[in-house]
Amino acid sequence: MTKAYIHPxxxxxxxxxxxxxxxxxxxSHIMPNANVGENCQIGQNVYIGSKVKIGNGVKIQNNVSVYxxxxxEDDVFLGPSMVFTNVINPRSFISRKHxxxxxxxxxxxxxxxxxxxxxxxxxxxxxxxxxxxxxxxDISDFALVIGVPAKQVGWVCICAVQLEExxxxxxxxxxxxxxxxxxxxxxxxx
Numbered sequence: 572m573t574k575a576y577i578h579p580x581x582x583x584x585x586x587x588x589x590x591x592x593x594x595x596x597x598x599s600h601i602m603p604n605a606n607v608g609e610n611c612q613i614g615q616n617v618y619i620g621s622k623v624k625i626g627n628g629v630k631i632q633n634n635v636s637v638y639x640x641x642x643x644e645d646d647v648f649l650g651p652s653m654v655f656t657n658v659i660n661p662r663s664f665i666s667r668k669h670x671x672x673x674x675x676x677x678x679x680x681x682x683x684x685x686x687x688x689x690x691x692x693x694x695x696x697x698x699x700x701x702x703x704x705x706x707x708x709d710i711s712d713f714a715l716v717i718g719v720p721a722k723q724v725g726w727v728c729i730c731a732v733q734l735e736e737x738x739x740x741x742x743x744x745x746x747x748x749x750x751x752x753x754x755x756x757x758x759x760x761x
Contacts, residue, residue, distance in 0.1 A: 587619075590627065608645070626678070640671040640690070647676050650684035650702065657690045677712070681731060686721075695756075699727045711756035726750065726757055 575589040581599040583589060589601065590609035599617040601607065607619065608627035618636040619625065626645035631637070635649050638657040643649070655674060658667045672691035676682070680694050683702035688694065693709045700706060701717035710716055715725040715733060726734040728743035728750075735744050740751040740760070750757045 614651075632684070638671075641674045641676070643676045644678040644696075646679045648681040649676075650682055650686065652685050653682050654685075654687045655690070656688070659690065679729065680710075697727065697729050697731075699731060713750065713757050713759075729759065 573592055575591060575593040575595065577583055577595045578597050580597045581595045583595065583601045584603040586603035587601045587605045589595065589607045590611065592609055593607055593611040593613065595601065595613040597615045599613050599615065601619045602621040604621045605619045605623045607613065607625045608629065610628050611625060612630045614631055614633040616634050617631050620637060620639040622639050623637050623641055625643045628646040629643055631649045632651040634652040636655065638655050640657055641655050657671045659672065661667060674688060674690050674692055676694045677696040679697040682688065682700045683704065685703045686700045687705045689707045692706055694700065695710050695712035695714060697712060698710045698714045700721065704717050704721040705719040706716065706721045713726045714723045715727045716723050726741055728734055728746060728748055730743060730746045732743050732745040734741035734750060740749060741757060742749050749760045751760050
């Protein structure tokens with residue numbers, strides 16, 4: 572393990588924690604009390620707000636702002652210029668910081684470029700949010716969602732390939748992992 576790399580143009584405020592082997596690239600800003608895990612890639616012009624928790628192995632591409640009340644679990648991919656919100660009904664002349672809503676992005680999920688995640692939702696494990704989608708409600712584990720507003724159009728494997736139906740469940744045409752239906756959606760069969 573090696574110490575984190577912070578590009579000289581970036582600012583990591585006192586009280587922020589950045590894990591080993593994490594790289595913070597040009598013009599990024601990490602606020603006090605933010606916690607960034609190990610082996611993360613923080614792209615150019617990324618903002619990470621106070622009290623944000625980011626797991627290990629996370630990749631945040633260029634031009635992403637991760638505001639307070641967002642938690643990102645391990646191995647998440649945030650595409651270029653995707654957006655998190657933190658208030659449902661913002662007005663510039665009304666302070667609503669006391670109304671911030673929690674957003675949780677679970678392990679292994681992908682959020683595509685220019686997608687918008689409206690605050691107060693949970694993005695399920697290994698789900699895949701297509702580029703440009705607008706997520707306004709919770710997303711199931713392994714769900715593939717696209718569009719505005721985002722709608723589920725299928726299921727994806729842990730390896731991010733769209734699953735095909737097989738008998739009573741699903742199979743990945745690439746890695747051959749199998750999944751079965753549950754009352755909540757699907758789960759990987761080990």
